[in-house]
Amino acid sequence: MKRRDLLKAGLAGILVARQAPVFAQANTVHILRWNDFVPAADKVLREVFAPEVQKALGIKLNVETINANDLPARATAAIQSGSGPDIILLLNNYPHLYASAGVDVSALAEEVSKAQGGIYAPAVRLNKVGGKWVSMPWSLVPALIAYRKSWFEEVGAKSFPKTWQEYQTVGKKLKAAKRPIGQTLGNTFGDAPTFTYPLLWSFGGQEVDAKGKVVLNSKATIESVKFMVQFWKDACDEGGLAWDDSNNNRSFLSGDISATLNGASIYVAALNGADKFKTEKGAPLHTDILHAPLPAGANGSHNYHTAHNHMVMKYSKNQKGAIEFLRWAHKKENLEKWLVVQKGYAVGTARSWEKHPMWNESGPVMAPFKVAAAGQSRLMGHGGEPNQKAAEAWNKFIVTVMYAQACSGKSTPEEAVKWAAGELGKIYT
C-alpha cells in the first residue's frame, strides 16, 4: 500500500464514522474537578487513584483541576461543543442546570446509597431531576464557623453564641478589640451564599413558597437585613464586601479576624502548617480553633453545605468506563483514602461515613463536621425546589447582593428587600 492510499483509506474511514480517529482512547477517563482547597486530596486522585484504577479496571485516569469559579464555563463549553471531559464536577444544584447533558446514573446511586446507609436527603434533591439521577453525589463541604477560642473567652464568651443577638454582642466586643468577625458579602461562589441563605432562613424569610410564588418581601426578611446591617457595623470587618472565598482564610490565619464561616480548610491549613501559624502567645494556631454551626434566629438555626457532584457527560465516548470508574471510586476502601486526607473538610454524602474511625482521631475540634451534613434541611430555592430557577437566582447572587446593598449603605433594608424580591420575580415568572 502506498502512503497516498493509506491516507485516502484513513480519510474515508473518518468520513464514514463521522468522528475523529480515536487514539488510545479505548479506556481513558478524563475527569475535570476544582483545585481542591485541600491539595493533598488532588494528590490522592493523581498518585493513588490513577495507578490503582489502571491496575483494577484497566482505566487510564486523566485528572484535570481548575479554579472552582471556572467550572461552569468549562461545562457549558463542553456541552455546547459536544466534546470534553467524560466526568465534570458540578457544585451545588448545577446538575439541575445541566440535567439534559448527564447520563442516567440511577443504578450506581441506588447501589451506593444502599451499601452506605443512605445518601443524605439534600444530596438526593440536588442530583435527582425528574425522578432520575443525572449526577452522582461525591462529597459535601460543610460550612461551619471557625473561631478563636481564647479570644472569645477573653470577651466573656465561654461557649460559642447560640443566637444571632448573642453573636452580635460578643462580636461588638471583639471588633472593639480590633479582632472583628470576618464574612464575605462579595460575588463569590461559596462563603457568601452559604452565609446569607441560612441567615435569611433563620429569621423566617424564604425566596418562594411551595408553589414557586416569590414571597421574599416579608417582615422576616426585612428583620434579617436590618439585623445584618447592625451586625456588619458593630462586629464585622467591613472589607468583607470585597472578599472572595479565600480572603477569610488568609485573614484568619494571619490573626486579623476572630471568627468566620468556612469549610474546615482554615483548621486543616493551621494543622498542616503548625510551625508557621501561631497564636500571639506562640502556641500552634490550630490549638486555639474551634468550630460551631451558625447561630439561631427566630426560626431556628440553619446551614448550607456545598455539594460536590460528578456528572457523566452524555457526549462522552466512554460513558461505560466513566461509570465504572465512579463505581470503583465510591467503594468504601477506595473513597476512604480520599476522605481521610480531607480531615473533615469534605465529608461523605452517605450516612455510614459518620461512623468512620477517622472521626475518633480528629477529636472534638472536628466533631461538628461529622454531623453537619445530617443536620442540613434546606436548599436554595426554599420553600420550592432547588431547580434551574433557584440556580439562576443563586448565580446572580441576588440574596447576597440584597444584604450587601444594605450593609454598604447603598440602600435601606426595605429597598434592598424590595429590589431582591423584584429580581426573583423576573426569574420565577
Place this chain on the structure above:
Amino acid sequence: MGGGRAGQDLHLSAEQVRVSRLTRLLESEKALAAALLAPGVAILVLFIAYPFVMALWYSLTSIRVGEAGEFVGVANFTKAMNDSIFQQAFRNTVFYTFWATVFKLALGMWLALLLNRHFRLKRIVRASMLLPFIIPTVLSAFAWRWMFDPTFSVMNWGLYHAGMITDRLPFLSSGDWAMWCAVLVNTWRGMPFFAITLLAGLQTISPDLHEAAALDGANAWHRFWHVTWPLLLPVTLVVVVFSVIQTFSDFQLIYVLTGGGPANSTHLIATYAYQIGVGSGLLGEGAALSLFMFPVLFAVVWVQLRFLKRMDNA
C-alpha cells in the same frame, strides 16, 4: 517519430494557452483583487460573521445549555431592559469607558510629548513604558487585586505606617471606590498604547513647523494647540476608537479584580452577560445582553469614521 513530435507541439501549445489564460486572469485587476481578498474574507466570515450571526440567532431563542430552545422573538431583549442589574451594568460600562478613555488620552498624550524629547536612556524608557501593555491582563489584574486587598493591601499598609490614615481605605469594598480603582487599573494598562501610538504620530510632524511657529513668537502651549494637536488629530481619533471598543467590551480586568461586586457596583455588560450566559447556562439571554454592546460601539465607530473622512476631504 514525426507524429510524436507533432503531439508534443500540440501538448506545449495547450499548456501555453493555459498559462496565458492564467496570466490574463491575473492581469485583470478585479480578479486579482478578489483572489487576494479571498483568504481575508474567508477568515472574517468564519471567525467574525458566523459567530455574530449565531449570537444574533441565539438572542432570539430560549436556548440554554444542552437544550436547543425555541424562537422567542425579542423576549430576551425585553427581559434585559427590565433587569435592574443589567441597567446598572450598562451605566457602569458607560462610566468606566468614558473616564478610562479620558484618562488614557490625557496621560498618554502627556507621556508621548515627554518621550518625544531627547534625553538619556530614551530607548530604555520607551521600551519599559510598554510593560503594562505587554503583561497579560489577568496577571496584572491579580497583582492590582493584591495591592487593593481589603486586609493586606500594600497601599493601606504604606499609608498607615506613613501616618496618613488611621482606618483602612475601602479600595474594593466600597462600590464607588471599586469602580474608580477599576478605572485606574484600566488607565494604567491602556495608557502605553495611547502613548506609543501618539508618539509615532508626533514623529511624523516636521520640526520645521515648530521652528516656524517659534520664530513667529508662539509659546509651547500655542505650538501644541495650533501645530501638534491638529496634525495629531487623525491618529488620536483612531486610537480613541480602538480604546473605546476595547474598554466598552472589557471583561478580564473586572472579572479578576472584583467579580462585578460589591453589590454589582462594578458589573460591566460583558461580565454580566458571562454570568448569565455561561455561569447560569442561559445562552439566549447572555447573547442578548452582549448584543446590547453592538449598537453603541457601532455608533461610536460610525461617528468617528465620518469625522475622519470629513477631515480627509477638508
